[in-house]
Amino acid sequence: MAVVALRMLFGDRAKYLGLVFGVAFATLLVTQQGGMFVGLMTRTASVIEDVREADIWVMDPQALYIDTVRALRDTDLGRVRGVPGVAWAVPFYKASAPVKTLDGRIDNALLLGLDDATLIGVSHDVKLGRVEDLRQPDAIAIDEAGYLRLWPGEKLRLGRELELNDHRAMVVAITGASAAFTANIIIHTPYTRALDYLPQGRDTLSFVLARAAPGQTPAAVARAIAARTGLQALSSADFRWKTIDYYLAKTGIPISFGLVIVLGVVVGIAIVGLTFNMFVAENLRQYGALKAMGLSDLRLVGLVLLQGTVVGLMGFGIGLGLAASFFEFATQPPGALRGFSLPWWVAAGDAGLTALIVLLAMFASLRRVLVLDPAIVFR
Amino acid sequence: MAIAVDCHDVTKAFGTGDARVQALRGVTFAAAAGEMTLLVGPSGCGKTTLISAIAGMLTPDAGSIAVFGADLRKLSRGKLTAFRAKSVGFVFQQFNLLPALTATENASIPLRILGASAGEANRRAAVLLDRLGLAAHRDRFPDQLSGGQQQRVAIARALVHEPQLVVCDEPTASLDAQSGQAAMALLRDLAVRADRAVIVVTHDSRIFSFADRIAHMADGRIENVSIQDAEAA
Ligand SMILES: Nc1ncnc2c1ncn2[C@@H]1O[C@H](COP(=O)(O)OP(=O)(O)O)[C@@H](O)[C@H]1O
């Protein structure tokens, strides 16, 4: 009888397409927005994630997330180094700086200053050049997307010059640093040079990056640092979540994405529900004839569920395919959406949501079929 | 005569209060195996209600209905559904073919409901369609068939699972005179068998001649039953 159910469904092409469109639309909206949301939230903490060597971040006790940090005292670095369980600790400078190309293009960059000796925190994804060359005078590393923003359409080339806060800077390496939330360009340079670029007051130390000694957990060492120094110390993972949580709780981003997702679900249920209801209503006589001829309610419900399942699978497949192509093509570097991807668990979650949409949409229809009086076929 | 369908004092009312309609007012009626019984009477007299009850689709308020010895009152909802699937063949005025299925597939549905494979069901349906003169139309869809052809597909569907009871509600009402006569002739030919009862509801006097027995109904009751010599038809 499954064949009968499918022939009934495909036989009504207009409604079948309407149903598949409804599910596909909802899936596309929910998956695309869900993926964007996850990408955006991940991006808020990309600077933390890109620093792979350190597993502890030490910062001002008041700091709420990575982008609001009051500088530490220079002496704090030594205090952190003195805490038992700390394998090493290095300074990390983070600020925003105006950049200008020689032909006058201006933009804003995230300037990251790395420990002069070790360059800890530099991007591990080097597209062109060598990070060791950062030790040369005026040397900086710039991310590929930032490079293409400053010199659109031009080939990657080392030795290019630009002005960083009116100081000369020369590109010696081009990196694949993860896109940051607050700036379009990411520049790495040694710590002391970063201070030359942006002379400020006495205190310039944004963060101390540290690593837990072997056999110690970052969280435990972070607690020891906090206890000994009175500073705020968090494991990289905790700091990443603290930052993401801040954006989740304190910005309208989750609400605006959430609204679109809810809208997708509601519109999906509405389109699919109305169309399915129409489909079932129009075929009520056929269901009635089958019922009169002795098809049990259970099998009849099975037929309707099969019809719904096929619609759900087709729609979900198309919607997911469209969303996946969006993430495939729209997020190519150096575009603004670079680094965004569709996590498998967003797709899986949306599969559950689609099943829910289809089930809810079919609810009224199933009821109609169940209460249907087979005697209508004699009318 | 071998009694196949035995109704005793069956009553059925629809609605309540002012809207209450007493459709059946104590119907006592029998149909024999090996015969075609016509149930005739003016519109609204309760014919459809009566055969719906006989076919196990409607529960009477009172009275008993036995079909080949089985007391329908004693059957649960599920058993009634199974009874319809196995023992009853239906022909409706509105044909009620599934538009997305071919003639063969439509005729094979009762076998599919009973669990036969598609191949077996289609094969048996095809044999019957051939006998109904539809060999050339087996793969057509209902909207590619004339009314008479559609009703012949419906007759094949009513007979394909060899039910003990065949009920037809106004089978010629949607057909022109000639197609109606042809459909009735085929129905008589193929449906009437020694071990089967065929009940045809109609108010079309042009087909009375096909009956072995005619039960006249009026206002929810059987008024009288006349025996016919169907061979004279
Ligand atoms: N489901 C129903 N609800 C209310 N009234 C009904 C229903 N079915 C039949 N009736 C009424 O019962 C009476 C008999 O109907 P029916 O058996 O269809 O007559 P017939 O088939 O002889 O024309 C009519 O008055 C009809 O309006």
Ligand SMILES: [Mg+2]
């Ligand atoms: Mg009627």
